[in-house]
Amino acid sequence: MARPSITLKLATTLDGRIATAGGVSRWITCEDSRRIVHELRSMHDAVLVGIETALKDDPELTVRLPDYEGGQPRRIVLDSRARLPLSSKLVQTARVIPTWVVTTTDLPREMLAAQVRQIKVPSKHQRVDLDAALEALATAGIESLFIEGGGVIATAFLRAGYVDRLEWFRAPTILGGDARPVIGHLNIENLSQMYRFTRLAVQAVGDDLWESYELS
Secondary structure: OOOOEEEEEEEEOOOOEEEOOOOOOOOOOOHHHHHHHHHHHHOOOEEEEEHHHHHHHOOOOOOOOOOOOOOOOEEEEEOOOOOOOOOOHHHHOOOOOOEEEEEOOOOOHHHHHOOOEEEEOOEEOOEEOHHHHHHHHHHOOOOEEEEOOOHHHHHHHHHOOOOOEEEEEEOOOOOOOOOEEOOOOOOOOOHHHOOOEEEEEEEEEOOEEEEEEEEO
16 A cells, blocks of 8 residues: 555653643643654645544644745644534635645535545544545655644554654653553553564753654
8 A cells, every 4th residue: 555654743741641631731842842843844745633633732733933934734634524623723724734634524615615625535443544544645645744643643553553753752741640641552462562663863852852763
């Protein structure tokens, strides 16, 4: 199957948590880490999030750096039931910055009129079929994909074996077991089934630690 190269960005506490039990997540990592994330966005053809992240955070998913004059990556939302609000920043700015929704149903006419691009694919286990989605994105010219969450999306791409590189930002904090984990169930029963990565670099960024890995 043809698919883009995939980089997964994670921003967590030391114990791998991305939000409190109540869902509060801004901001776990420091401002310097967030600046680097903008730089990483600029290096990819597209930035992808799941619908839960889009609903919770109402992100822009743009490159916002001082004096940046390059192009903006395409913004992609996996949204099987077409729940992305018309009032969201992504839809409201779709005429200026390409915004694509990968869905298993038809988008509302108002969203299409706002110039959101619909990519309709089959469903699998009541979600977007990742294989079909990635093949459609590759066909549409996406060669490099930067995934920014959330935990459900990160887990799905890891479980499918589609993560080529990790960019992991760790804050020097701990939230504990009742907080939300960055990775959900992977159905691993034996250590031989663990996902293994090779560390490429480690760098202190403000108070955080930035680690880069590639799939072994």
